[in-house]
Amino acid sequence: MTHRLNTNKQFMLGNGILAFAVIFVVVIFVYMSMRLQREKQEERHFIETYTISLVKGFTGDSITLFVNDSLIVNKTISEEPYTVEVGRFAEQSALLIVDNNTELVSTFDLNEKGGTYQFEKESDGIKQLAKQ
Numbered sequence: 001m002t003h004r005l006n007t008n009k010q011f012m013l014g015n016g017i018l019a020f021a022v023i024f025v026v027v028i029f030v031y032m033s034m035r036l037q038r039e040k041q042e043e044r045h046f047i048e049t050y051t052i053s054l055v056k057g058f059t060g061d062s063i064t065l066f067v068n069d070s071l072i073v074n075k076t077i078s079e080e081p082y083t084v085e086v087g088r089f090a091e092q093s094a095l096l097i098v099d100n101n102t103e104l105v106s107t108f109d110l111n112e113k114g115g116t117y118q119f120e121k122e123s124d125g126i127k128q129l130a131k132q
Contacts, residue, residue, distance in 0.1 A: 046088040048114030052095065054082040055129065057121030062100035067093055067110070074100075081118075088114060097126050 052065065058077040065073040067086050093110040097119065106126040108117070118129040 046090075048088040048112070050086045050088065050093070050095075050110055050114055051116040052084050052086065053116070053118045054080065055118045055120050056080060058082065058119075061121070064096075064098040064100055066096040066098070088112075099126075 050067070052072075054063065054077060059080050060076065060078075062076045063073065064071070065084065068090055070089075072086055073084055088110075092112070095108045095110055095117070097106045097108070098104070099106075099121075104125065108119075108128055110117070115131065117131075119126055120129060121127075
C-alpha cells in the first residue's frame with residue numbers, strides 16, 4: 001500500500017465543484033427570469049379609453065386635468081360640455097381635476113375597463129355624475 005487515496009480531500013473537492021455549479025445555475029435562472037419580466041412589461045399595451053366630460057359649471061374656469069401623474073389638459077374652459085378622451089396607460093388610474101383659481105384638487109378613481117365619466121361643478125366642489 002504505497003499509494004493511498006485521500007478520499008476525504010476528493011469528496012470535499014467534488015462538493016465544492018457541485019456547489020459552484022448550483023450557484024451558477026441559480027444566477028443564470030434569476031438573470032433570465034428578470035430579463036423576460038422586463039421585456040414582458042415593456043410590451044404591455046392597454047386598449048381601454050376614458051372619456052372625461054366636464055358638463056356643467058366649468059365655463060370660464062381655468063382647469064387642469066391629470067390622469068395619474070400625466071398632464072392631460074391645462075386650459076380655460078370656454079364652452080360646455082368639454083370632452084377629452086384618454087387612453088389607459090397604467091394598471092390603476094386616477095383622475096385629478098385641479099381648479100387653478102382656488103387650487104382645489106378633486107380626485108376620482110377610474111375603472112380598469114375604461115368608460116365615460118361626467119363631472120359638474122357646484123358651490124361645494126366637483127361632483128361625479130352617475131353613469132347612464
